Amino acid sequence: MPTLRDVLVVGGGPVGSTVARELAGQGHDVVQVEEHTQIGQPVQCGGLLTPHLMDDLPFDVDPLVHTRLSKARIYAPDGTLLHLEADELKSVACDRAALDRKLGELAHEAGAEQRLGTKITGAKRTNGHVKARARTVDGDEETFHARLIVGADGAQSRVAKWFDLFEPKQYISLHGAEMTNLDGLDPEGVEMWLGTERAPGFFTYIIPTGEGEGKVEAGVWNAPRPAKHYFEEMFKDPLSKHHLENAETRFTISATIPFGPASKTVQDRVMLVGDAAGQAKPTTGGGIYTGTYCARILAEEAHEALEDDDLGYERLNRYHERWSSTIGRELRIMMRLRHAFLNLSDGDLNDIWERLAQPEVRKILNEHGDIDYVSKLALELLKSQPGLLRYTPKVLKGFFTDLSIDHVPSQAR
Numbered sequence: 001m002p003t004l005r006d007v008l009v010v011g012g013g014p015v016g017s018t019v020a021r022e023l024a025g026q027g028h029d030v031v032q033v034e035e036h037t038q039i040g041q042p043v044q045c046g047g048l049l050t051p052h053l054m055d056d057l058p059f060d061v062d063p064l065v066h067t068r069l070s071k072a073r074i075y076a077p078d079g080t081l082l083h084l085e086a087d088e089l090k091s092v093a094c095d096r097a098a099l100d101r102k103l104g105e106l107a108h109e110a111g112a113e114q115r116l117g118t119k120i121t122g123a124k125r126t127n128g129h130v131k132a133r134a135r136t137v138d139g140d141e142e143t144f145h146a147r148l149i150v151g152a153d154g155a156q157s158r159v160a161k162w163f164d165l166f167e168p169k170q171y172i173s174l175h176g177a178e179m180t181n182l183d184g185l186d187p188e189g190v191e192m193w194l195g196t197e198r199a200p201g202f203f204t205y206i207i208p209t210g211e212g213e214g215k216v217e218a219g220v221w222n223a224p225r226p227a228k229h230y231f232e233e234m235f236k237d238p239l240s241k242h243h244l245e246n247a248e249t250r251f252t253i254s255a256t257i258p259f260g261p262a263s264k265t266v267q268d269r270v271m272l273v274g275d276a277a278g279q280a281k282p283t284t285g286g287g288i289y290t291g292t293y294c295a296r297i298l299a300e301e302a303h304e305a306l307e308d309d310d311l312g313y314e315r316l317n318r319y320h321e322r323w324s325s326t327i328g329r330e331l332r333i334m335m336r337l338r339h340a341f342l343n344l345s346d347g348d349l350n351d352i353w354e355r356l357a358q359p360e361v362r363k364i365l366n367e368h369g370d371i372d373y374v375s376k377l378a379l380e381l382l383k384s385q386p387g388l389l390r391y392t393p394k395v396l397k398g399f400f401t402d403l404s405i406d407h408v409p410s411q412a413r
């Protein structure tokens with residue numbers, strides 16, 4: 001008889017490791033499978049962590065922090081600058097590979113078996129459990145049997161596809177690099193540039209990670225050219241090129257982020273979480289805080305369901321309802337704000353930036369700006385700058401965009 005594990009976690013990212021740690025810590029027999037031979041590699045991330053996330057992490061993140069950020073310089077398409085400077089810490093840029101490694105170690109210490117260099121190549125329900133095929137980097141084939149499978153397999157989740165669960169509404173494509181010899185960067189501030197020519201559907205940015213070092217990235221959606229083109233244009237753009245004239249590449253980054261929280265994240269014996277479930281923030285693309293937040297909810301619900309040996313849709317759906325009615329609500333608001341942003345022309349953005357750059361408005365942005373929770377900030381801004389109401393029709397159009405267009409499977413369970 002093959003060994004029947006309690007849980008197969010697919011993915012060795014921060015979200016998969018959080019699920020594996022929490023469930024193994026409760027005494028469940030957990031196997032966590034990661035296709036790469038090292039957890040944390042290759043790095044495909046800006047490494048920004050928010051204070052909420054730092055509070056939630058189960059270890060002191062300080063040794064992994066490169067820079068502490070309280071400022072942002074955000075440029076409208078015409079170059080109008082919005083310079084934000086908060087009294088408090090807004091985020092840190094950290095060593096993302098080390099963060100993933102640490103979370104992986106904690107999962108291992110909690111008792112999860114980790115199989116690195118092993119890719120799950122297919123999975124299905126059979127005879128009251130889940131059967132998953134795997135291939136190792138050496139070409140060996142293996143089969144895992146588990147009572148429950150957790151898809152924490154990131155942006156291009158195959159678990160979601162195999163179980164007909166979720167296709168994101170939008171994929172942001174990002175291309176960039178960790179670079180050295182950057183000039184004129186404030187080590188406490190992120191730089192961001194907007195504009196349909198510069199970065200259709202998203203933005204370009206630099207996150208300082210040390211003296212003269214930073215992550216330089218371009219994110220686009222629905223763009224006529226690949227993200228790499230917009231990254232290369234940053235070196236010619238009058239607004240950003242002065243930072244990049246002497247830049248040298250340490251390593252490149254090229255990846256996608258799925259946007260739009262999934263309307264369904266469980267099936268019988270199947271749960272999705274993290275980027276696999278569209279849990280990244282549709283405003284900035286940050287997904288570590290929201291994904292690990294949902295991972296902990298998943299682990300609580302999965303623990304009880306495993307104890308009661310009730311791994312059917314109805315029981316597992318408690319996880320979906322819990323994340324969807326808490327952080328999911330904020331993600332849906334962010335997705336609507338994103339649609340509103342997509343409805344604005346470059347001219348609109350230039351005008352809005354002029355208004356936001358007013359001292360009294362910047363005060364509100366500095367005080368209420370919270371990357372993880374934006375709904376309160378939006379209301380405060382409207383109270384202070386009623387002139388922004390002229391964009392109401394476009395914003396409302398964004399808000400009433402049909403968000404139910406993601407793939408909802410006909411076979412619900």
Ligand SMILES: Cc1cc2nc3c(=O)[nH]c(=O)nc-3n(C[C@H](O)[C@H](O)[C@H](O)COP(=O)(O)OP(=O)(O)OC[C@H]3O[C@@H](n4cnc5c(N)ncnc54)[C@H](O)[C@@H]3O)c2cc1C
Binds near residue numbers: 035044048257274276
């Ligand atoms: C360029 C870029 C910059 C970003 N910057 C930030 C940032 O500054 N801050 C932030 O919070 N978020 C950022 N994000 C988003 C963040 O990286 C993700 O939201 C986060 O990594 C999601 O974690 P996860 O564990 O769900 O998925 P992942 O971190 O993608 O982990 C999934 C893992 O599953 C593995 N896997 C996939 N398929 C299989 C399989 N079949 N078998 C075995 N293993 C498999 C993958 O190799 C991967 O290791 C950024 C993303 C990108 C692309």
